[in-house]
Amino acid sequence: MLTLSGAYPSLRHPFELEKQSDECPCEPLQRPDRFNKEELARWMVHSMDWGVLTTISTRLPDGQPFGNVYSFVDGPCGKGMGTPYFYGTYMDQSFHDSKQNDKVSFTLTEASLPSSPVCARLTLSGKLVEVNPDSEEYTRAQAAFFQRHPQMATWPSEHNWIIAKLEIEDLWLINFYGGAAILSIEEYFSAKLSPDMQLERL
Amino acid sequence: MLTLSGAYPSLRHPFELEKQSDECPCEPLQRPDRFNKEELARWMVHSMDWGVLTTISTRLPDGQPFGNVYSFVDGPCGKGMGTPYFYGTYMDQSFHDSKQNDKVSFTLTEASLPSSPVCARLTLSGKLVEVNPDSEEYTRAQAAFFQRHPQMATWPSEHNWIIAKLEIEDLWLINFYGGAAILSIEEYFSAKLSPDMQLERL
Numbered sequence: 001m002l003t004l005s006g007a008y009p010s011l012r013h014p015f016e017l018e019k020q021s022d023e024c025p026c027e028p029l030q031r032p033d034r035f036n037k038e039e040l041a042r043w044m045v046h047s048m049d050w051g052v053l054t055t056i057s058t059r060l061p062d063g064q065p066f067g068n069v070y071s072f073v074d075g076p077c078g079k080g081m082g083t084p085y086f087y088g089t090y091m092d093q094s095f096h097d098s099k100q101n102d103k104v105s106f107t108l109t110e111a112s113l114p115s116s117p118v119c120a121r122l123t124l125s126g127k128l129v130e131v132n133p134d135s136e137e138y139t140r141a142q143a144a145f146f147q148r149h150p151q152m153a154t155w156p157s158e159h160n161w162i163i164a165k166l167e168i169e170d171l172w173l174i175n176f177y178g179g180a181a182i183l184s185i186e187e188y189f190s191a192k193l194s195p196d197m198q199l200e201r202l
Numbered sequence: 203m204l205t206l207s208g209a210y211p212s213l214r215h216p217f218e219l220e221k222q223s224d225e226c227p228c229e230p231l232q233r234p235d236r237f238n239k240e241e242l243a244r245w246m247v248h249s250m251d252w253g254v255l256t257t258i259s260t261r262l263p264d265g266q267p268f269g270n271v272y273s274f275v276d277g278p279c280g281k282g283m284g285t286p287y288f289y290g291t292y293m294d295q296s297f298h299d300s301k302q303n304d305k306v307s308f309t310l311t312e313a314s315l316p317s318s319p320v321c322a323r324l325t326l327s328g329k330l331v332e333v334n335p336d337s338e339e340y341t342r343a344q345a346a347f348f349q350r351h352p353q354m355a356t357w358p359s360e361h362n363w364i365i366a367k368l369e370i371e372d373l374w375l376i377n378f379y380g381g382a383a384i385l386s387i388e389e390y391f392s393a394k395l396s397p398d399m400q401l402e403r404l
Binding site for chain 2: 054055064065067069093103121172
């Protein structure tokens with residue numbers, strides 16, 4: 001059986017180090033009303049630090065789906081364009097899988113925010129696309145990662161970290177009760193989380 | 203586009219109601235040493251309340267993977283056999299998907315436990331299988347759900363709730379640092395979380 005190894009550096013587990021600091025680098029943005037669905041989705045993508053990235057497994061037989069926890073950003077604190085970016089390596093199973101099939105989904109829940117009173121659920125589906133390391137988009141995305149997940153800046157370079165983004169093709173939201181809503185991608189991208197929020201393209 | 207509706211009852215969002223009570227129905231079991239991988243996996247499956255269930259989407263094109271947040275149990279408090287059980291309905295997207303393709307995975311992370319110092323990640327893969335509603339297994343699983351997620355007992359019966367279980371075929375764990383481990387299914391099922399722990403088959 002293939003076991004990918006060394007995806008994360010020894011004694012530098014990303015989560016553990018991030019947990020050593022209780023300070024959140026971002027001021028939380030106010031949660032939109034639950035019935036403003038596109039705004040709620042944008043708020044989730046901007047406010048949350050991690051979710052579950054799913055791929056079609058290349059390790060398991062029969063094209064089985066495979067979920068894996070990933071940190072992400074959609075821009076620096078208080079800014080962001082709604083597209084999730086991932087800091088990873090092809091040594092990790094999910095990025096490895098995506099080389100064979102770039103169709104993925106990324107699932108978020110308010111249950112990951114301990115202080116949140118309700119639990120909206122959002123799944124974004126689309127293609128996982130590597131960002132050109134020589135682009136301005138890469139430089140800006142890396143700066144956002146290092147601001148919001150500071151320990152990533154200390155991860156050793158021999159792991160060949162890359163940045164990939166989810167090109168969103170579908171948005172599935174359960175905002176409160178009743179059934180799921182399929183959101184308009186255009187309205188999602190044009191939603192503003194607060195009157196003075198700056199949208200920053202990565 | 204198909205949008206499944208009414209998966210959860212109006213004004214009775216499962217998470218919200220469960221959050222109204224701060225009391226956890228179970229006494230937490232002590233976390234095993236991180237290097238006892240099978241025990242750590244068993245502890246995660248017994249201690250955690252929710253994870254992300256992934257299916258092959260029947261709604262999205264091209265067999266895209268789809269992740270969805272699900273509550274689960276592997277048995278009553280302090281007991282349990284390691285198999286995740288889900289209380290759901292074919293009105294919900296994931297159960298609907300599983301009718302076409304029963305290959306799923308279920309992803310857990312210690313990041314879902316706010317008090318946890320580290321973040322192990324576990325993905326269980328296998329088949330999602332409906333439990334016969336006339337069986338003792340169903341009765342015992344339902345009792346475990348109503349103990350650990352008390353509001354489920356109030357969900358209205360017209361949603362045709364069913365109980366399904368994940369028949370585990372693969373266990374993928376990142377326990378701390380370094381690469382992922384593929385666990386022995388036999389050792390996983392024979393692991394005991396504490397000397398006096400009772401294993402209870404559902």
